[in-house]
Amino acid sequence: MGDSESCSSRQSEWSPAPVQSRKRRQKVEVFNDVLDKLRELDIEEAAEPGFEDELWAHFSMLPLRYALDVNTERAEDVLLHKKLLNMARDPLTTPAVDVRLVQHRPACDGNSVHSSFNKGDELETNSLQLPPAFGLSSNYENTLDGNESDGQDGKSQNMRPLHEVTISTKDKPKLLSELTCLMSENGLNIQEAHAFCSLDGYSLDVFVVDSWEKGIGHLRNTLVKEISNIEKKSVSKQGRSGFVLPPSHVEIPYDGSDVWEIDASLLTFEYKIASGSNGDLYKGLYRSQDVAVKVFKTEGLNGEMQQEFTQEVYILRKVRHKNVIQFIGACTRPPLLCIVTEFMSGGSVYDFLHKKKGIFKLPAILKVAVDVSKGMSYLHENNIIHRDLKAANLLMDENEVVKIADFGIARVQLQSGIMTAETGTYRWMAPEVIEHKPYNHKADVFSFGVVLWELLTGKIPYAYLTPLQAAVGVVQKGLRPSIPRHTHPLVVELLEKCWQQEPSLRPEFSEIIEILQHMAKKIFEEERVAKKRNLGEPCQIKEEWPMKIENENAV
Incomplete structure (x- = not known):
């Protein structure tokens, strides 16, 4: 939005600010270069009165990176x-x-x-x-x-x-x-x-x-x-009105008898957490309980937004697991369309990594990975494919338990086990989904591998490429995120299994849980031996977290 300046504000591009100011100066330079070259080429349009302002308006209507990328x-x-x-x-x-x-x-x-x-x-x-x-x-x-x-x-x-x-x-x-x-x-x-x-x-x-x-x-x-x-x-x-959706999607019953239908008057909105193209997320209260309220924008409501709302409510009603966000209820009648879930005070894993610049040490990485794997194993057992697994959709509570959230594009897997059509986010997307080929729940396993890499490095996948460039590389060149040189061999092995081009070669989440638990036990033992060797004497090692991972049963 910061790139919407008018023709009269061109000189303000030169105001001293950090990187953004430098890029905007580059934009003015590109604009002047293009204008000069068009005049050198004797382009008739470039000689017309008002052309300079029209050309600047063109640059101003497009994102800053357009000027930085154009030849x-x-x-x-x-x-x-x-x-x-x-x-x-x-x-x-x-x-x-x-x-x-x-x-x-x-x-x-x-x-x-x-x-x-x-x-x-x-x-x-x-x-x-x-x-x-x-x-x-x-x-x-x-x-x-x-x-x-x-x-x-x-x-x-x-x-x-x-x-x-x-x-x-x-x-x-x-x-x-x-x-x-x-x-x-x-x-x-x-x-x-x-x-x-x-x-x-x-x-x-x-x-x-x-x-x-x-x-x-x-x-x-x-x-x-x-x-x-x-x-x-x-x-x-x-052009469709109301909540009439394509027959391939499940309708939410609207007979008023569902216990999950929330009385909007009992909801209190405290503050906005985030905004998106389809709605806003708020911290709120419902019957004195801290909740998160995802409010859908009703103005310009189209079939696609209705489908997302309907599908998310339908799936959240079906699931209950300690590593999946807990559904509390929904308001399904305009003007307020919202989904109410438990409030996760720890925020998203993405924010922790990329905004707070937090770091997960290997034991903590494995714990997060086990939490995600248990939640995903439960979803797959219930024939639910998430289709958008990434750090931004993993939330942490006050006890650092990680839960899977955002089921707006999740789907119940067809009986054949095969689905089509692209969805999700390019940087985390499996190659078969990018290529619009039939896919199944193993697409989530590929995305999990990218999430594990994200936890390991604290970086955004393929940050040096645009999302579409990354997608082309994954499909046509077998591109995968670069694994750091000193990564533990067991972690490398798991990443490579998850990133197999052939979906059938990727492990099930039930297998991933076993791999992670074995890995946690082995790494803990290696660290214990290393500490003893360095100290030259026996030392007390806290065994709570790896034992907890190994013995914990999914709820």
């Missing part, structure tokens, strides 16, 4: 993006799609990929191939190139014909997911992607994909048709 050597691309966004805003020309051939030459010196393109480069087709509008980030390229075999033909590696697809349309929840699914269904392997959203709610998504044999025009027409169908389906869903 200034291809200033014309900025005009294309501006044109596509304007077309998307017009009901007669939306969705706006552009397709062009581009050429990727891997950079040899670790510098930006753009430096590897020279004016006038040609492929054997004799048509000029331009560099991508954004290209591959050096981190992404170096990461993926490390997995390439050395025996490839030099010519094919230096000159790769690709298509760049730029799409602009009205933004909506999970649009990016639907577009990547569309690419996959049409046989397009995404090599690179950049996704932006304008302040007035329009998307600008740029994909670099493998060449399309049927030609540019055919690819563009195919995408326009398919994206239009996606938009029509979205409008159809939004």
